[in-house]
Amino acid sequence: MRRYAPEPEGTHPPLDYPPYRSTELRHPKQPLVYLPQTITELTGPQLGRERVLGEHDHDLTRQHEGEPIGERIIVSGRVLDTAGKPLRGTLVEIWQANSAGRYRHVGDRWPAPLDPNFSGAGRCLTDDEGRYQFVTIKPGPYPWGNHHNAWRPAHIHFSLLGQAFAQRLVTQMYFPGDPLFEYDPIFNSVPDPAARARMVSHFSLEDTIPNWAQAYSFDIVLRGPDQTVFEEEH
Protein backbone atom coordinates (compact mmCIF):
# COMPACT_ATOMS: atom_id res chain seq x y z
CA MET A 1 0.00 0.00 0.00
CA ARG A 2 1.11 3.52 -0.76
CA ARG A 3 2.38 5.49 2.21
CA TYR A 4 1.46 9.10 2.87
CA ALA A 5 3.97 11.90 2.48
CA PRO A 6 5.25 13.57 5.63
CA GLU A 7 3.42 16.75 6.59
CA PRO A 8 5.58 19.79 5.81
CA GLU A 9 6.81 21.92 8.71
CA GLY A 10 4.77 25.05 9.26
CA THR A 11 1.47 23.78 7.92
CA HIS A 12 -0.14 22.44 11.06
CA PRO A 13 -0.12 24.52 14.24
CA PRO A 14 2.06 23.41 17.15
CA LEU A 15 0.20 21.73 19.99
CA ASP A 16 1.98 24.05 22.42
CA TYR A 17 0.99 27.58 21.42
CA PRO A 18 0.95 29.99 24.40
CA PRO A 19 -1.11 32.76 22.68
CA TYR A 20 -4.01 30.24 22.67
CA ARG A 21 -4.13 29.79 26.41
CA SER A 22 -6.05 26.53 26.54
CA THR A 23 -3.15 24.74 24.87
CA GLU A 24 -1.10 25.07 28.08
CA LEU A 25 -2.41 22.00 29.89
CA ARG A 26 -3.53 20.15 26.78
CA HIS A 27 -0.32 19.45 24.86
CA PRO A 28 2.01 16.50 25.37
CA LYS A 29 5.41 17.43 26.74
CA GLN A 30 7.10 14.12 25.95
CA PRO A 31 8.47 13.70 22.43
CA LEU A 32 6.10 12.10 19.94
CA VAL A 33 7.08 8.55 18.97
CA TYR A 34 7.41 7.75 15.28
CA LEU A 35 4.59 5.48 14.10
CA PRO A 36 5.32 3.61 10.87
CA GLN A 37 2.34 3.69 8.52
CA THR A 38 0.94 0.19 8.71
CA ILE A 39 -2.32 -1.13 7.35
CA THR A 40 -4.16 0.38 10.33
CA GLU A 41 -3.04 3.90 9.37
CA LEU A 42 -3.40 3.33 5.61
CA THR A 43 -7.06 2.35 5.86
CA GLY A 44 -9.92 4.31 7.38
CA PRO A 45 -13.64 4.44 8.02
CA GLN A 46 -16.14 4.92 5.22
CA LEU A 47 -19.05 6.34 7.13
CA GLY A 48 -21.33 7.66 4.44
CA ARG A 49 -24.50 5.66 4.75
CA GLU A 50 -24.63 5.87 8.49
CA ARG A 51 -24.11 9.64 8.73
CA VAL A 52 -25.80 11.16 5.68
CA LEU A 53 -29.42 10.16 5.86
CA GLY A 54 -31.72 13.11 5.39
CA GLU A 55 -32.36 15.13 2.24
CA HIS A 56 -31.57 18.37 4.10
CA ASP A 57 -28.39 17.19 5.77
CA HIS A 58 -26.37 19.48 3.48
CA ASP A 59 -28.86 22.39 3.61
CA LEU A 60 -28.70 24.13 6.97
CA THR A 61 -31.38 26.62 5.89
CA ARG A 62 -34.05 23.93 5.54
CA GLN A 63 -33.75 21.89 8.69
CA HIS A 64 -36.59 23.73 10.50
CA GLU A 65 -40.08 25.07 9.86
CA GLY A 66 -38.86 28.52 8.92
CA GLU A 67 -35.72 29.97 7.39
CA PRO A 68 -32.83 31.11 9.55
CA ILE A 69 -31.96 34.82 9.67
CA GLY A 70 -28.76 35.83 7.95
CA GLU A 71 -26.92 36.01 4.65
CA ARG A 72 -27.78 32.86 2.73
CA ILE A 73 -24.61 31.38 1.25
CA ILE A 74 -23.47 28.37 -0.71
CA VAL A 75 -20.21 26.85 0.49
CA SER A 76 -18.69 24.41 -1.94
CA GLY A 77 -15.40 23.03 -3.08
CA ARG A 78 -13.42 19.87 -3.60
CA VAL A 79 -11.71 17.46 -1.27
CA LEU A 80 -8.38 16.43 -2.80
CA ASP A 81 -5.10 14.95 -1.73
CA THR A 82 -1.74 16.65 -2.21
CA ALA A 83 -1.28 14.77 -5.48
CA GLY A 84 -4.47 16.44 -6.76
CA LYS A 85 -6.53 13.27 -6.64
CA PRO A 86 -10.18 13.92 -5.77
CA LEU A 87 -11.47 12.00 -2.77
CA ARG A 88 -14.75 10.47 -3.81
CA GLY A 89 -17.59 9.59 -1.47
CA THR A 90 -15.81 10.97 1.55
CA LEU A 91 -17.75 12.35 4.50
CA VAL A 92 -17.67 16.11 5.10
CA GLU A 93 -19.14 17.29 8.40
CA ILE A 94 -19.58 20.96 9.35
CA TRP A 95 -20.83 22.94 12.33
CA GLN A 96 -21.03 26.66 12.96
CA ALA A 97 -22.49 29.60 14.89
CA ASN A 98 -25.62 31.36 13.65
CA SER A 99 -25.60 34.74 11.91
CA ALA A 100 -25.35 36.51 15.28
CA GLY A 101 -22.29 34.46 16.23
CA ARG A 102 -24.08 32.20 18.73
CA TYR A 103 -23.78 28.42 18.80
CA ARG A 104 -26.73 26.27 19.71
CA HIS A 105 -24.83 24.78 22.63
CA VAL A 106 -25.31 24.92 26.40
CA GLY A 107 -21.76 26.16 26.81
CA ASP A 108 -22.25 29.22 24.63
CA ARG A 109 -23.64 31.88 26.96
CA TRP A 110 -22.81 35.20 25.38
CA PRO A 111 -25.79 37.51 24.92
CA ALA A 112 -26.46 37.11 21.22
CA PRO A 113 -29.78 35.65 20.07
CA LEU A 114 -30.33 32.02 19.24
CA ASP A 115 -32.19 31.40 16.00
CA PRO A 116 -35.05 28.91 16.36
CA ASN A 117 -34.61 28.00 12.71
CA PHE A 118 -30.92 27.22 12.81
CA SER A 119 -29.13 24.24 14.34
CA GLY A 120 -25.80 24.82 12.64
CA ALA A 121 -24.75 21.30 11.60
CA GLY A 122 -24.47 19.73 8.16
CA ARG A 123 -23.14 16.62 6.48
CA CYS A 124 -22.59 15.45 2.94
CA LEU A 125 -20.56 13.05 0.84
CA THR A 126 -18.28 14.19 -1.95
CA ASP A 127 -19.25 13.27 -5.51
CA ASP A 128 -17.09 11.51 -8.11
CA GLU A 129 -14.99 14.65 -8.60
CA GLY A 130 -14.51 15.15 -4.89
CA ARG A 131 -17.03 18.00 -4.78
CA TYR A 132 -19.17 18.89 -1.80
CA GLN A 133 -21.79 21.59 -1.36
CA PHE A 134 -23.59 23.10 1.62
CA VAL A 135 -26.28 25.75 1.80
CA THR A 136 -26.14 27.73 5.01
CA ILE A 137 -26.10 31.25 6.41
CA LYS A 138 -22.91 33.20 7.02
CA PRO A 139 -21.86 32.74 10.66
CA GLY A 140 -21.14 35.82 12.76
CA PRO A 141 -17.94 36.54 14.69
CA TYR A 142 -18.14 36.14 18.47
CA PRO A 143 -16.22 37.01 21.62
CA TRP A 144 -14.30 34.45 23.67
CA GLY A 145 -12.34 34.44 26.89
CA ASN A 146 -8.81 33.87 25.67
CA HIS A 147 -7.63 37.42 26.41
CA HIS A 148 -9.13 40.86 26.92
CA ASN A 149 -11.54 41.74 24.12
CA ALA A 150 -10.86 38.59 22.11
CA TRP A 151 -13.07 37.90 19.08
CA ARG A 152 -13.04 34.92 16.76
CA PRO A 153 -13.24 35.70 13.05
CA ALA A 154 -16.34 34.19 11.45
CA HIS A 155 -15.69 30.55 10.59
CA ILE A 156 -17.24 27.20 9.76
CA HIS A 157 -15.78 24.07 11.36
CA PHE A 158 -14.98 21.25 8.92
CA SER A 159 -14.29 17.61 9.71
CA LEU A 160 -12.85 15.25 7.07
CA LEU A 161 -12.32 11.54 7.43
CA GLY A 162 -10.56 11.10 4.10
CA GLN A 163 -9.80 7.57 2.99
CA ALA A 164 -7.32 6.61 5.66
CA PHE A 165 -6.67 7.21 9.34
CA ALA A 166 -3.52 9.08 8.28
CA GLN A 167 -5.62 11.65 6.39
CA ARG A 168 -8.00 12.62 9.20
CA LEU A 169 -8.35 16.41 9.44
CA VAL A 170 -10.39 18.87 11.49
CA THR A 171 -10.08 22.47 10.39
CA GLN A 172 -11.92 25.78 10.14
CA MET A 173 -12.92 27.71 7.03
CA TYR A 174 -12.70 31.49 7.20
CA PHE A 175 -14.14 34.27 5.04
CA PRO A 176 -12.02 36.58 2.90
CA GLY A 177 -10.92 39.94 4.26
CA ASP A 178 -11.96 39.40 7.86
CA PRO A 179 -10.53 42.27 9.96
CA LEU A 180 -10.23 39.93 12.96
CA PHE A 181 -7.56 37.67 11.39
CA GLU A 182 -4.62 39.61 12.76
CA TYR A 183 -5.93 39.42 16.33
CA ASP A 184 -6.91 35.74 16.39
CA PRO A 185 -4.42 33.31 17.95
CA ILE A 186 -6.18 30.26 16.54
CA PHE A 187 -5.92 31.49 12.94
CA ASN A 188 -2.35 32.68 13.53
CA SER A 189 -1.28 29.42 15.16
CA VAL A 190 -0.51 28.15 11.66
CA PRO A 191 3.15 29.15 11.27
CA ASP A 192 3.35 29.41 7.47
CA PRO A 193 1.41 32.44 6.14
CA ALA A 194 0.76 30.65 2.84
CA ALA A 195 -0.75 27.72 4.73
CA ARG A 196 -2.85 30.13 6.81
CA ALA A 197 -4.21 31.63 3.60
CA ARG A 198 -5.41 28.18 2.51
CA MET A 199 -7.97 28.24 5.33
CA VAL A 200 -9.62 31.33 3.83
CA SER A 201 -12.43 30.66 1.38
CA HIS A 202 -12.83 32.66 -1.84
CA PHE A 203 -15.86 34.62 -2.88
CA SER A 204 -17.17 32.85 -5.99
CA LEU A 205 -19.40 34.89 -8.26
CA GLU A 206 -19.61 31.86 -10.51
CA ASP A 207 -21.31 29.78 -7.83
CA THR A 208 -23.72 32.46 -6.64
CA ILE A 209 -27.38 32.01 -7.46
CA PRO A 210 -28.81 35.33 -8.72
CA ASN A 211 -31.44 36.82 -6.43
CA TRP A 212 -30.95 34.01 -3.95
CA ALA A 213 -27.52 33.27 -2.44
CA GLN A 214 -23.90 34.37 -2.44
CA ALA A 215 -21.21 31.74 -2.67
CA TYR A 216 -17.83 30.91 -1.23
CA SER A 217 -15.50 28.22 -2.48
CA PHE A 218 -13.17 26.26 -0.24
CA ASP A 219 -11.01 23.36 -1.39
CA ILE A 220 -9.64 21.05 1.25
CA VAL A 221 -6.37 19.22 0.67
CA LEU A 222 -5.55 16.13 2.71
CA ARG A 223 -2.30 14.16 2.85
CA GLY A 224 -1.37 12.45 -0.39
CA PRO A 225 0.94 9.59 -1.33
CA ASP A 226 4.64 9.90 -0.80
CA GLN A 227 6.01 10.37 -4.32
CA THR A 228 9.57 11.13 -3.38
CA VAL A 229 10.62 8.09 -1.40
CA PHE A 230 10.81 4.46 -2.40
CA GLU A 231 9.52 2.22 0.32
CA GLU A 232 10.66 -1.36 0.49
CA GLU A 233 7.91 -3.81 -0.22
CA HIS A 234 7.27 -6.23 2.58
Added chain:
Amino acid sequence: MSLTPSQTVGPFFSIGLPWPGGPYVVPEDSPGATRITGCVYDGAGEPITDSLVETWQADPEGGFGAAEFRGFGRAGREAGDGTFEIVTVKPGQVPGPDGTMQAPHIDVSVFARGMLQRCVTRIYFADEQEANDRDPVLASVPAERRATLLAVPQPGGYRFDIHLQGPGETVFFRL
Protein backbone atom coordinates in the same frame (compact mmCIF):
# COMPACT_ATOMS: atom_id res chain seq x y z
CA MET B 1 -1.26 20.87 -4.07
CA SER B 2 -0.57 21.93 -0.53
CA LEU B 3 -2.13 20.61 2.65
CA THR B 4 -4.94 22.39 4.46
CA PRO B 5 -3.83 23.18 8.02
CA SER B 6 -5.45 21.72 11.11
CA GLN B 7 -7.44 23.87 13.54
CA THR B 8 -8.95 23.07 16.92
CA VAL B 9 -12.23 21.19 17.10
CA GLY B 10 -13.26 23.90 19.60
CA PRO B 11 -15.68 23.74 22.51
CA PHE B 12 -18.88 23.26 20.53
CA PHE B 13 -18.17 20.26 18.30
CA SER B 14 -21.05 18.34 19.84
CA ILE B 15 -23.32 20.32 17.49
CA GLY B 16 -21.81 18.50 14.54
CA LEU B 17 -19.77 15.42 15.35
CA PRO B 18 -21.09 12.96 17.94
CA TRP B 19 -24.15 10.90 17.11
CA PRO B 20 -25.97 8.28 19.17
CA GLY B 21 -24.50 5.36 17.21
CA GLY B 22 -20.99 6.82 17.31
CA PRO B 23 -19.61 4.88 20.26
CA TYR B 24 -20.88 1.56 18.87
CA VAL B 25 -18.23 0.08 16.62
CA VAL B 26 -20.37 -3.05 16.93
CA PRO B 27 -23.87 -3.50 18.37
CA GLU B 28 -23.81 -4.15 22.08
CA ASP B 29 -25.15 -7.69 21.66
CA SER B 30 -22.50 -8.80 19.14
CA PRO B 31 -20.48 -11.89 20.02
CA GLY B 32 -17.34 -10.80 21.82
CA ALA B 33 -18.53 -7.21 22.31
CA THR B 34 -16.54 -5.37 24.96
CA ARG B 35 -16.59 -1.90 26.42
CA ILE B 36 -13.51 0.32 26.48
CA THR B 37 -14.02 3.03 29.07
CA GLY B 38 -11.66 5.85 29.93
CA CYS B 39 -11.18 9.48 30.67
CA VAL B 40 -9.08 12.18 29.01
CA TYR B 41 -7.04 14.21 31.55
CA ASP B 42 -5.20 17.50 31.18
CA GLY B 43 -1.81 18.42 32.64
CA ALA B 44 -3.39 19.40 35.97
CA GLY B 45 -4.94 15.94 36.23
CA GLU B 46 -8.43 17.33 35.60
CA PRO B 47 -10.83 15.43 33.32
CA ILE B 48 -11.35 17.17 30.00
CA THR B 49 -15.10 17.37 29.63
CA ASP B 50 -15.03 18.65 26.05
CA SER B 51 -12.89 16.05 24.32
CA LEU B 52 -13.66 13.84 21.36
CA VAL B 53 -12.16 10.38 21.02
CA GLU B 54 -12.21 8.45 17.73
CA THR B 55 -11.07 4.88 17.16
CA TRP B 56 -10.18 2.83 14.08
CA GLN B 57 -9.37 -0.87 14.09
CA ALA B 58 -9.29 -4.19 12.30
CA ASP B 59 -12.05 -6.75 12.70
CA PRO B 60 -11.46 -9.82 14.90
CA GLU B 61 -9.82 -11.63 11.96
CA GLY B 62 -7.40 -8.78 11.36
CA GLY B 63 -9.27 -7.52 8.28
CA PHE B 64 -10.11 -3.98 7.23
CA GLY B 65 -12.93 -2.64 5.12
CA ALA B 66 -15.48 -5.46 5.34
CA ALA B 67 -18.89 -3.95 4.63
CA GLU B 68 -20.41 -5.41 7.77
CA PHE B 69 -17.67 -4.16 10.08
CA ARG B 70 -17.53 -0.39 10.57
CA GLY B 71 -14.28 -0.41 12.51
CA PHE B 72 -14.82 3.19 13.62
CA GLY B 73 -15.94 4.61 16.92
CA ARG B 74 -16.57 8.19 17.97
CA ALA B 75 -17.29 9.26 21.53
CA GLY B 76 -17.63 12.89 22.53
CA ARG B 77 -19.68 13.37 25.60
CA GLU B 78 -19.39 17.07 26.38
CA ALA B 79 -20.35 18.62 29.67
CA GLY B 80 -20.22 15.19 31.25
CA ASP B 81 -17.52 13.97 33.58
CA GLY B 82 -14.91 13.54 30.88
CA THR B 83 -15.33 9.80 30.48
CA PHE B 84 -15.72 8.14 27.12
CA GLU B 85 -16.93 4.69 26.21
CA ILE B 86 -16.52 2.68 23.01
CA VAL B 87 -18.34 -0.61 22.44
CA THR B 88 -16.27 -2.83 20.18
CA VAL B 89 -14.62 -6.21 19.70
CA LYS B 90 -10.96 -6.93 20.16
CA PRO B 91 -9.21 -6.61 16.78
CA GLY B 92 -7.14 -9.42 15.30
CA GLN B 93 -3.43 -9.23 14.58
CA VAL B 94 -2.36 -7.36 11.47
CA PRO B 95 0.93 -7.17 9.59
CA GLY B 96 3.53 -4.62 10.61
CA PRO B 97 6.75 -3.39 9.01
CA ASP B 98 9.38 -5.82 7.75
CA GLY B 99 7.31 -8.98 7.92
CA THR B 100 6.43 -8.54 11.58
CA MET B 101 2.98 -9.09 13.08
CA GLN B 102 1.42 -6.40 15.22
CA ALA B 103 -0.38 -7.15 18.44
CA PRO B 104 -4.11 -6.36 18.51
CA HIS B 105 -4.39 -2.59 18.64
CA ILE B 106 -6.81 0.27 18.00
CA ASP B 107 -5.70 3.61 16.54
CA VAL B 108 -7.02 6.59 18.47
CA SER B 109 -7.41 10.29 17.64
CA VAL B 110 -7.96 12.71 20.50
CA PHE B 111 -9.45 16.14 19.82
CA ALA B 112 -10.42 18.94 22.22
CA ARG B 113 -10.71 22.65 22.68
CA GLY B 114 -7.15 23.78 23.33
CA MET B 115 -5.71 21.21 20.93
CA LEU B 116 -4.77 22.76 17.60
CA GLN B 117 -4.42 19.35 16.00
CA ARG B 118 -5.33 15.83 16.99
CA CYS B 119 -3.09 13.67 19.14
CA VAL B 120 -2.69 10.11 17.89
CA THR B 121 -2.25 7.18 20.21
CA ARG B 122 -2.94 3.44 20.22
CA ILE B 123 -4.84 1.13 22.50
CA TYR B 124 -3.14 -2.22 23.13
CA PHE B 125 -4.53 -4.87 25.45
CA ALA B 126 -2.79 -5.78 28.71
CA ASP B 127 -4.07 -9.37 28.42
CA GLU B 128 -2.21 -9.94 25.12
CA GLN B 129 1.21 -10.00 26.66
CA GLU B 130 2.74 -12.52 24.28
CA ALA B 131 1.66 -10.59 21.17
CA ASN B 132 2.57 -7.27 22.81
CA ASP B 133 6.09 -8.53 23.52
CA ARG B 134 6.60 -9.07 19.77
CA ASP B 135 4.89 -5.86 18.60
CA PRO B 136 7.26 -3.63 16.61
CA VAL B 137 5.53 -0.37 17.54
CA LEU B 138 5.46 -1.12 21.25
CA ALA B 139 9.11 -2.11 21.00
CA SER B 140 9.91 1.38 19.68
CA VAL B 141 8.31 3.02 22.73
CA PRO B 142 10.55 3.58 25.78
CA ALA B 143 9.91 0.60 28.07
CA GLU B 144 8.90 2.75 31.04
CA ARG B 145 6.14 4.44 29.00
CA ARG B 146 4.62 1.34 27.34
CA ALA B 147 2.04 0.82 30.06
CA THR B 148 0.33 4.07 29.01
CA LEU B 149 -0.78 2.26 25.84
CA LEU B 150 -2.31 -0.75 27.59
CA ALA B 151 -6.04 -1.09 28.16
CA VAL B 152 -6.47 -2.94 31.43
CA PRO B 153 -9.18 -5.60 31.83
CA GLN B 154 -12.03 -4.69 34.17
CA PRO B 155 -15.51 -6.18 34.61
CA GLY B 156 -17.37 -5.86 31.27
CA GLY B 157 -14.39 -4.69 29.29
CA TYR B 158 -11.27 -2.56 29.56
CA ARG B 159 -10.09 0.69 31.09
CA PHE B 160 -7.97 3.07 29.01
CA ASP B 161 -7.25 6.55 30.36
CA ILE B 162 -5.56 9.21 28.28
CA HIS B 163 -3.25 11.74 29.93
CA LEU B 164 -2.40 14.60 27.58
CA GLN B 165 0.34 15.81 29.90
CA GLY B 166 1.87 15.27 33.32
CA PRO B 167 2.71 12.14 35.29
CA GLY B 168 1.88 9.08 33.21
CA GLU B 169 1.56 11.15 30.04
CA THR B 170 0.20 8.88 27.33
CA VAL B 171 2.51 8.03 24.46
CA PHE B 172 1.47 9.96 21.37
CA PHE B 173 2.65 9.22 17.87
CA ARG B 174 3.79 11.11 14.81
CA LEU B 175 2.72 9.37 11.62
